[in-house]
Amino acid sequence: MCLSPGSRRDAIVARPPSTRGAPGGRSRPAPPRVPRTASPSSSPSAPCDPHLTRAWQPTRHQHRRARRRSPVPDHTGAARPPEVIVDEALVDRARAGGSDAFAELVRRHTPRVYTLTMRLLGNRADAEDAAQEAFTRAWLALPGYREDAAFGTWLYRITTNVCLKTLSRRRPTLPLDAVAEPAHDRSPEHDVTERARGEALRIAIARLPSEQRIPLVLREFAGCSYESISAELGLTVPAVRGRLHRARLTLLEAMRPWT
Template sequence: MANAQVSGPPAAGPPGLGVPSARPARVPSRAALDETTLVVRAQDGDVGAFEELARRHQNALFRVAVRVLGDATDAEDALQDALVDAWRRIGTFRGEAAFSTWMYRIVTHRCTALVRRRRRTEPLPTDDGPGAPADDRSPTPERAAEVDAEMAALSRAVASLPEDQRTAWVLRELEGLGYSEISQITGAGETAVRGRIHRARGALAERMRAWR
């Protein structure tokens, strides 16, 4: 019988034999997607894709914010404002720099605006920030007190730096970013970034001389 048609979906056969399956292909979760795909989806209005991007970067962004601002509550506020701003502006991201660089730029700008507005003078927190490895050693009470005092002195010294030097120093020394990336984040030339970090290092070395 020529041109006979079989109604219904084709039967699924053993894997590897090229027989199509009636079951739909599984859609990968957003957590399994690469960053470029997530950005494209977010630019198409996928809120969940943007939330996944935020989840991947929020610890590092918060770490920078809390070091620049010196206050965890302020850092949380700055980070939330930055994420809202990033969602509104996601369509402007063109990929000239890494997405993380783009996010660092938004967060540091928010932090800088907050520093200028509030003129905060409190010392930076002395903890190691989110995700810091625990120290299994048990120092003596005397050594623990000495370390605490030194960290408090360093926090005060970093907090006293001009905001441009503090931001550049935090991004370089605490986040390990390169000069070129810091330049993209701050909007300052690479030579200016190097100068800021050099001056910050000199100021911190002078203020911490008593601890050497």
């Protein structure tokens, strides 16, 4: 799903005042706000819509830079996609103090970040807040960003951590349809056990190494195909399957007391 022209115009924000406490002790402009109107209007259940990446088109200069750098393989041995190379150019500018370049990164990644937060958190308000927090953390951490991972992968890592933190703060609640169930079908002890099991699972997922946690979240929570995860993270499909397999084995071991 592409952003509408109106949504893209709304995404362009004025440069906000500086904020303190950035890495290195220098003031950095506040990150651009995630545009509320840029949130996908349709159901977030469609897995990893490839059209979400079409919301922004690189300039002619960025195309030339991408062409110059495109033959260089990444650490997986595969050639980097052009959109990854354009992200690198924008990151270079943003780290040099260009808040406009970071605003471009926000526009490029807002649809996918919002889709991920919506799938993980389930309601629009929490998803928008989590997306904004993820971009804020990314902006403040940008001086320490290393290009051993694509910017999108690094951003998804931040986003999943924000969502897991949000989930851990939530007060456990019963689904609405459980209220209507007869008392003899669900006891209070059963409900307490289910809540504790869900919390244990969230903790186990949070403790996974990021290279396992991100594919797991994209596959099991966001509903992405192996091919989509491969494209998002710059990995081969066998590598994705291997990381998912190791993640599931770890979770099975962690959840053994609950089975």
